[in-house]
Amino acid sequence: MAEWLWIFDLDNTLHDAGSQIFPRISLEMSRYLQRHLGLDEQGAQALRDRYWKHYGATLRGLIRHHGVDSAHFLRETHPLHELLDCLQHEPGLPRHLARLRGRKVLFSNAPRHYVDGILQRAGIERQFESVWGIEDVRLQPKPAPSGYRRIMQQLAVSPGSMIMVEDSLDNLRTAKRLGMRTVWISRARHRPAFVDAVVRNIAALTRVGWVRRGPQEASC
CATH class of the missing domain: 3.40.50.1000 (HAD superfamily/HAD-like)
Structure with missing residues (x-):
């Protein structure tokens, strides 16, 4: 059969990623843009929103327009040990x-x-x-x-x-x-x-x- x-x-x-894990990843993504692109909090969120709507993912816009290394971005924005403590x-x-x-x-x-x-x-x-x-x-x-x-x-x-x-x-x-x-x-x-x-x-x-x-x- x-x-x-x-x-x-x-x-x-x-x-369940929505209650704790996603908010933490979102925070880390904004911090990444602030650190590496010199943006403030509002500017980082606006850029994330724009790339998400246009490319379906923030990372694809960062690669195309800023030469961001994908592996570095994914590691920095998904701090595994901290996120595992939030697993439900x-x-x-x-x-x-x-x-x-x-x-x-x-x-x-x-x-x-x-x-x-x-x-x-x-x-x-x-x-x-x-x-x-x-x-x-x-x-x-x-x-x-x-x-x-x-x-x-x-x-x-x-x-x-x-x-x-x-x-x-x-x-x-x-x-x-x-x-x-x-x-x-x-x-x-x-x-x-x-x-x-x-x-x-x-x-x-x-x-x-x-x-x-x-x-x-x-x-x-």
Whole structure:
């Protein structure tokens, strides 16, 4: 029987990044721009906003217009030891992931040192056969389709047998356009047309009917 290939996001999907980790990263990004570009706090935030809207990521604008070294920026703005102290995830996360049939990979817009550190601290690094950070997709963040296609090509898997699990609707929209099944991690009561299931946490994934049936039966 054919099995699913799961593509998991990391932040706000496998752990709560919004309450403590994201605010800390945001602060470090602003401080980086202030230190290295000579900006004040307001100017740093304005530049971040402009590059985010135009390029989809602050880093891409910094590389293009200021020659910023990507590895240096990602290390400075994601201080791993401090961020690991803020890690929060649902109880029993390793067990919940292990119950899901099929292969699992992780695809995050975050840098690899951060991704690997979070996975190890949460005790789930062995659940994933491969891990993709922003460096692994040539700094092309989701929802740009190039990273998704790169993963599909390397894994040699058809999109119809893949499930994308994400907290971001923009990222799920791209996955759906490419032919994947989509699961939105959210407490929302509505479900957009491009989302196949909405669950509150990872534990609830096994209760989704079409997930239990597998890709061949689910497509019937």
